[in-house]
Amino acid sequence: MRKAQKVTLTVTGLMMLAGLIAYVYQYKEGLIVTNMANSYSWGLYVSGLAFFVGNAAGGLVLSSLIYLFGVKSLKPFAKLGALAAFANVTAAMLSILPDIGQPLRLLNMALHPQFMSPLVWDVAVLNLYAMLSLIYLYILMLPELKGPLARIAIKVDDPEAFSEKWAKRLAPFSLLAAIGIHVITAWIFSTQGAREWWNTAILAPDFVAVAMASGTAVVFMASIFAYGAREEYQPAYRIMALIMAIATFVHIFFMYNDFFIHIWYGNRESLDVLAITLKRYAVTHAFEVLAPLIAVILLLNKKVRQSAFAVVACCTLLVLGVFTHRYLLMPAAFERVPLTLHPLGIQNGEWSAPIASGRYSPHGDTFVTQWDYFPSGIEFAVFLGGVAFVCFLLIVAIRILPIIKEAK
């Protein structure tokens, strides 16, 4: 384990460094080093925001189940949940940072916040959630802050009782904040009438469902690395697998329910938009649905949950599926120009108004109706730096802090 940890720390450390170098390069050259264009103005970075925010749900699932619904078997994993929540919500904020064209002006968010903007709400709630998960982690660790860590412990008469009492008191707030980050992140997209693909009331509930699945998968994976697939933890693992399965089924129901009503009615605009996901990205779409589905069906099997390798494989598959789902937030939103008209005097005509791409291309057109976006190497390096950051932070925190209960 020691050696594997060292290797992981080195690899993730190098990935973070690569991400940082890529970001510095982008900062110097401008966002031209990404593959985005005027007609496709958000890409992997914004998908990354939605992805990491979803993964941060683990803290909610565990703390609310333990302290609101009394599922005691999950208790050993509460700290891990809070830590994973903090790591992912921080990664979410880090992954959106490189999307900002003028990062030095970010202070304007504090100086001149415009309160109608869902982005302002999102930044506020993400910061609140990061703070809450840190406080939660601290309260849960309090009884075990001994030795050199005693310095950071607040003095209370009975740390155990204090920790229990405050964890219970905080649970409803962390539940609200956790649901808040998914709902508000979804609202960034679903409030936009210009983009048919996002403009649906199902998006916010669906974000919550997806987050329950991927957030739990992240904690499940971390638990296996920390504790293994031992028999005494199997009841807890069963619950995690159940949550992931139910959340995935609900997510798939939400998604196809939305597709169904649009396909039934047959409005041209909706069909065009759906065709991007279901036809142009058919294989990617199949993966975003099948990967989580196969993963949770396998995990419902007790034998699978007893193998550490199988659990990690299934959780990875689910998280990859969810990442693909987040990636697909963009193509159907940006590959069809919203200004698509029926030209006067033409029967059944539909025509998209070309947009200046804003990027020089020696052979391509200045005005485009479709921009084939695939993230550039720089975008991948920056995004993977965020993924590495989550792993790195988890391993380091578990080593330094009393997160894991030693086996008796």
Added chain:
Amino acid sequence: MRRGMVIDLENCIGCRSCAVACKSHNAQPAGTWWNRVLTPGSEYHGVPPEAGVEYFLPIHCQHCENAPCEKVCPVGATYTSKDGEVLVDYERCIGCRYCMAACPYGVRQFNWQDPKKSMDQYQYSADYYPGNPKDFRLKGRLVYTLKRPRGIVEKCNFCVQYKAQGLDPACVRACPGKARFVGDLDDPQSEVSRMIRRRNGFNLLPHKGTKPTVYYLPPSRKEL
């Protein structure tokens, strides 16, 4: 006062003079076009999509009353002036491009790199730098500047810098077909209000609820 524009599609000859005047007056970086003129239904400008059917459609910022770009802007860099122009403060914008996702008309454009670099790529001659050299501030906010900062969003500013001098926008003055009119939409007796009433003025994407202040008058005759 609600400043609006009427574009008479009957008179538009598709020459793109407005786009060119707009581009040079407003010093748009290479590859950036605040104003474009298109041939609806056709893949190529100036080519009829069907025999006997052709008209031209100039498109730029619609200066919406319910502007989604303004509502999403986290820092209030996009705002509506008291006369209804939707403007971008070049010093405030953080470059998150949320407004570009929000705009259904595709008129917002980002400075992906330093404008000097894109001008080199497009092989503008080194001594050519178009545009009005003087910055223009509206109540202290920078809404026109020759030197665009990298990493910010820009779009049509309804030529507020010229309005301050009592002049019409560059596109209106440059139009050889006299297809563009600017006036007060709040005044029912203004020329623009009367034209909208008499000629069935319409908006683009009215179902999006953005309430544009740019109106189009349908063409009765189509150029061959």
